[in-house]
Amino acid sequence: RQQLINEITASLRAVASNIPVLSSATRTDKIYEIFILSCVVRALNSLGAQLEARDSNDNSTSNLIFRLGPGLIYNPASAPGFIYLNYQGREYELQNSIRVLGYSNVLHELDVCIISRDEAVNCRRNAIDPKQGSVKLLLECKFYGATLPLHLGREYLGLGREFRLRIKTIVSNRTSEEIHSLVTKHKDTENFSISPANPNNVDMFMQWLANELRQVL
Numbered sequence: 001r002q003q004l005i006n007e008i009t010a011s012l013r014a015v016a017s018n019i020p021v022l023s024s025a026t027r028t029d030k031i032y033e034i035f036i037l038s039c040v041v042r043a044l045n046s047l048g049a050q051l052e053a054r055d056s057n058d059n060s061t062s063n064l065i066f067r068l069g070p071g072l073i074y075n076p077a078s079a080p081g082f083i084y085l086n087y088q089g090r091e092y093e094l095q096n097s098i099r100v101l102g103y104s105n106v107l108h109e110l111d112v113c114i115i116s117r118d119e120a121v122n123c124r125r126n127a128i129d130p131k132q133g134s135v136k137l138l139l140e141c142k143f144y145g146a147t148l149p150l151h152l153g154r155e156y157l158g159l160g161r162e163f164r165l166r167i168k169t170i171v172s173n174r175t176s177e178e179i180h181s182l183v184t185k186h187k188d189t190e191n192f193s194i195s196p197a198n199p200n201n202v203d204m205f206m207q208w209l210a211n212e213l214r215q216v217l
Contacts, residue, residue, distance in 0.1 A: 003196035004028075004035045011038035014045070015083060016053035016064035030068050030097075032143035036171050036194070037066070037096050037112045039202065040137070041083065043209035044094075049217075050086040051094075058124065067097040070109040073120060074127040084117075087217045091117035092136060100130045102162030110163075112139040114217075136216050138168040148172055153179035160188050167212045171205070173197075 008031070044051060055061040056076040064081060071078025073095070083094040092114050099107045100115070107129060119134035140156050142148060156170040156179075170183065175192040183190045191208070193201045 004031050007196050008035050008038045011042050012064060015041060015051050016062050026068060029141070029143040032173065032195075033096055033111050033141045034066055035196075036139055036141045037094065039194070039206050040094060040112060040114075040139070040209060043206045043213060044085060044087070046206070046210050047087065047214060052084040053081060054084050054093075055081050058121070070097050070099055072099055073130060074124045079124075082120075085114065087213075090217060092217065093117055093120045095120075098130070100132060100135060100163075102132050102159075103164060104162060106162070108159060108162055110135070110138055111141040113137055114213075132163045132165075135163055135165055136167065137213065138163050138165060140168075140170045142170065142172040142174075144172065144174050146174070148174050148176040148179055150176070150178045150182070152176075153182040156183065157186055157188065160186075166216055167209075 041051060053061050053064045055063070055065070056079050061081065067078065067080060069078070073079050085092040085094055094114050095110075096112050098110055098113060100110050100113065102108050113135055114137040115130050116134040116136065119130050122128075123130050140159060142152055152170070153176070160168055169189040169191050170179070171191045171194050173193065173195040180190055180192070191205050194205050196202065
């Protein structure tokens with residue numbers, strides 16, 4: 001747990017001077033989600049992207065605050081902040097635990113995602129939910145103390161059918177041969193053993209992210 005917090009602090013200090021304060025009451029799975037988001041930040045930094053912390057009013061801020069539960073992009077109470085992203089003149093937002101409309105027009109919580117800036121601004125202005133076509137990256141994060149249950153793989157595949165984009169993966173601190181077989185058989189991706197305890201895997205994960213993001217942003 002403390003390793004996760006230390007990695008988050010180190011990765012996000014360049015985006016905001018006041019990094020998230022994660023108390024003992026914060027669930028470890030939410031800390032893991034923010035850790036995975038910090039990996040995305042590091043991958044984007046390696047591409048030379050411009051990153052900036054924003055608050056719920058879309059203003060620059062030195063206080064980086066994340067959701068600790070599912071929220072709506074247009075509701076300040078559940079949309080405390082996000083990371084603004086500019087890559088080669090194209091604008092996006094890096095969000096966590098946000099509800100987005102899938103292909104079936106049903107809302108789904110996305111643990112970590114990148115959505116187009118125009119869509120995000122329009123949704124905040126008109127109090128509507130982002131649509132799946134605006135999503136450029138989708139990361140489903142699972143932190144478990146033991147073996148991953150197979151139903152998580154099934155749920156991820158269902159989510160993947162709702163979001164038809166190139167960069168989507170299930171990320172976990174654990175491995176599962178069953179989920180690996182299930183996910184890869186359906187030509188989807190998984191990234192297992194991603195935690196500070198496995199720095200080589202984290203490095204490979206960030207290299208994968210950077211390569212994929214270079215193709216779609």
